[in-house]
Amino acid sequence: MPxxxxxxxxxxxxxxxxxxxxxxDPAILEREQRRIFDVCWIYLGHASEIRAPGDFRTRTxxxxxxxxxxxxxxAIRAFLNTCRHRGAIVxxxxxxxxxxxQCFYHGWSYDRDGxxxxxxxxxxxxxxxxxxEHGLKEVPRLASYRDFVFLSFxxxxxxxxxxxxxxxxxxxxxxxxxxxxEMEVVQGVQAYDIRANWKLLVENSFDDxxxxxxxxxxxxxxxxxxxxxxxxxxxxxxxxxxIGRDLGNGHACVDNVNFRGRPVxxxxxxxxxxxxxxxxxxxxxxxxxLGEERAARVADTNRNLVVFPNLVLNDGSSVTIRTFHPVAPxxxxxxxxxxxxxxxxxxxxARRLDSFLTFYGPGGFATPDDVEALEMVQAGLGAYRExxxxxxxxxxxxxxxxxxTDELHLRAFWLQWDKLMRTPGHGE
Amino acid sequence: MVSDARRAAQVTRAEVEDLLYREAALxxxxxxxxxxxxxxxxxCYRVPSNDRPDAEPADTLFTIADDPSRIRARVARLKxxxxxxxxxxxxTRRMISNVRIVERSEYELGVEANFVVYRFRRxxxxxxxxxxxxxxxxxxxxxxxxxxxxxxxxxxxLGSLGSVSFIL
Numbered sequence: 092m093p094x095x096x097x098x099x100x101x102x103x104x105x106x107x108x109x110x111x112x113x114x115x116d117p118a119i120l121e122r123e124q125r126r127i128f129d130v131c132w133i134y135l136g137h138a139s140e141i142r143a144p145g146d147f148r149t150r151t152x153x154x155x156x157x158x159x160x161x162x163x164x165x166a167i168r169a170f171l172n173t174c175r176h177r178g179a180i181v182x183x184x185x186x187x188x189x190x191x192x193q194c195f196y197h198g199w200s201y202d203r204d205g206x207x208x209x210x211x212x213x214x215x216x217x218x219x220x221x222x223x224e225h226g227l228k229e230v231p232r233l234a235s236y237r238d239f240v241f242l243s244f245x246x247x248x249x250x251x252x253x254x255x256x257x258x259x260x261x262x263x264x265x266x267x268x269x270x271x272x273e274m275e276v277v278q279g280v281q282a283y284d285i286r287a288n289w290k291l292l293v294e295n296s297f298d299d300x301x302x303x304x305x306x307x308x309x310x311x312x313x314x315x316x317x318x319x320x321x322x323x324x325x326x327x328x329x330x331x332x333x334i335g336r337d338l339g340n341g342h343a344c345v346d347n348v349n350f351r352g353r354p355v356x357x358x359x360x361x362x363x364x365x366x367x368x369x370x371x372x373x374x375x376x377x378x379x380x381l382g383e384e385r386a387a388r389v390a391d392t393n394r395n396l397v398v399f400p401n402l403v404l405n406d407g408s409s410v411t412i413r414t415f416h417p418v419a420p421x422x423x424x425x426x427x428x429x430x431x432x433x434x435x436x437x438x439x440x441a442r443r444l445d446s447f448l449t450f451y452g453p454g455g456f457a458t459p460d461d462v463e464a465l466e467m468v469q470a471g472l473g474a475y476r477e478x479x480x481x482x483x484x485x486x487x488x489x490x491x492x493x494x495x496t497d498e499l500h501l502r503a504f505w506l507q508w509d510k511l512m513r514t515p516g517h518g519e
Numbered sequence: 520m521v522s523d524a525r526r527a528a529q530v531t532r533a534e535v536e537d538l539l540y541r542e543a544a545l546x547x548x549x550x551x552x553x554x555x556x557x558x559x560x561x562x563c564y565r566v567p568s569n570d571r572p573d574a575e576p577a578d579t580l581f582t583i584a585d586d587p588s589r590i591r592a593r594v595a596r597l598k599x600x601x602x603x604x605x606x607x608x609x610x611t612r613r614m615i616s617n618v619r620i621v622e623r624s625e626y627e628l629g630v631e632a633n634f635v636v637y638r639f640r641r642x643x644x645x646x647x648x649x650x651x652x653x654x655x656x657x658x659x660x661x662x663x664x665x666x667x668x669x670x671x672x673x674x675x676x677l678g679s680l681g682s683v684s685f686i687l
Binding site: 265277280281283305307309311315316424428436444448449452453454463 | 547567568569570571572576577578579580581582583584586589592594596599601602603604605620625643675676677678679680681682684
């Protein structure tokens with residue numbers, strides 16, 4: 092763990108540099124686990140993924156096995172999925188509905204509310220053994236905002252609402268696409284590893300500077316499909332105006348005028364002529380429900396939001412929930428889902444998913460090139476001792492509005508990261 | 520198609536194997552334009568998400584769900600040296616076995632086969648894509664073509680396989 096500063100900021104010289112050991116040093120990852128992942132609110136899942144009492148999903152979050160489920164009354168719960176007896180994973184299935192959960196090792200069983208209700212040969216434990224003291228342990232904190240469910244391993248974490256700060260405005264813009272205010276995760280998860288540090292995906296998820304070069308084949312694909320690609324004016328690298336914003340607490344976003352089409356609700360030729368009428372109707376519903384101004388805000392802008400530290404909501408050619416966890420300094424595990432309005436028609440849902448795949452995911456026309464870029468950065472970091480600093484200074488030379496291709500939003504993430512890394516975690 | 524003299528009933532497994540082996544060779548050699556010639560004009564190409572191998576792309580997020588125009592756009596992209604994930608191109612080697620004709624209609628055959636695709640990229644260790652093909656073949660002018668190709672990966676998740684940036 093280096094003692095020198097990991098971020099060098101010089102406002103007068105317009106420079107912001109991040110030490111590359113932050114992306115490569117195992118001691119940094121160890122500290123991140125204590126000071127970031129054990130302290131922050133971490134995305135667990137979406138309420139729509141478990142609907143009925145007894146529905147469950149098992150997930151690994153910050154290295155912990157988690158049972159994300161609905162209890163007997165239908166309330167959302169999150170248990171540490173480890174038997175109180177000797178530690179085995181209790182629920183071994185990725186998803187399903189359960190009347191209760193039984194550890195197969197010695198047969199201890201728990202009800203849907205996590206209570207221990209069966210211990211084979213309980214008489215051998217004596218009278219001091221109380222089943223009520225050995226239920227499945229719950230995560231220290233669990234809360235949700237508009238059906239996005241988060242947990243925290245820090246009992247003293249601030250309220251989720253307070254933690255999310257300005258990110259709430261952008262979550263609201265996602266959820267406002269649904270007439271009922273309910274979004275749902277579409278079945279089918281994209282789960283893949285990237286051989287790169289997790290923070291490189293944070294940066295990449297809202298780094299609009301890389302689009303022209305990393306994604307030229309995707310931009311060509313749009314152009315060939317008839318999408319208008321003219322740039323608005325000097326200073327812009329992309330076909331529409333966009334800005335970067337710091338949303339507080341390390342959350343940040345890019346907020347762009349849409350050019351690439353939106354299922355809700357902006358037609359592009361790739362959707363086909365047949366889709367025009369339905370997209371017009373979706374648009375009309377937005378206007379009727381939200382008014383012209385808010386409807387335009389929802390339908391005519393694309394937003395890539397990073398909720399610190401490891402949740403990304405990309406609301407563009409589709410809505411993507413993407414979360415990722417480090418498994419080594421140079422490796423992360425990524426999971427991505429598509430999110431859509433609950434009441435979306437079959438044709439609109441199909442269009443949303445098709446639109447998702449043109450850009451996103453391990454078989455899309457863009458994500459694989461992002462993966463390649465991140466892996467090439469990680470390979471380049473092999474020289475971090477000789478070439479120690481990365482440059483994130485774009486936009487610092489001008490006051491006021493920062494473009495999406497500037498790096499204000501990346502700096503917002505890194506400054507919060509740096510602040511937390513200098514603050515001992517609750518377990519230290 | 521009515522003029523097609525040959526019927527699906529006359530197609531042998533050996534003939535199906537010849538087509539799959541020829542396809543594998545073209546893909547391993549990155550002769551993608553020639554590979555397009557093996558497909559019908561309306562062909563689709565799919566790789567389902569690992570956790571929903573039997574789903575349909577209209578209501579399920581897939582890894583790949585290409586219609587005919589996107590298959591062609593995919594090939595155009597892969598031939599561009601700015602398709603960074605495949606530049607320089609991965610080396611692949613496909614092993615296809617257990618070929619079965621599972622369904623026949625007048626001009627179409629449902630075909631299943633097992634595959635192992637080894638992928639080598641840079642100096643990294645081997646990546647093995649193991650799974651099965653579910654193809655629909657169609658006789659056009661007496662010639663067998665691929666009308667639908669679906670590659671179902673057995674791994675519980677893509678995990679260390681990373682991307683499916685080549686044609687699986």
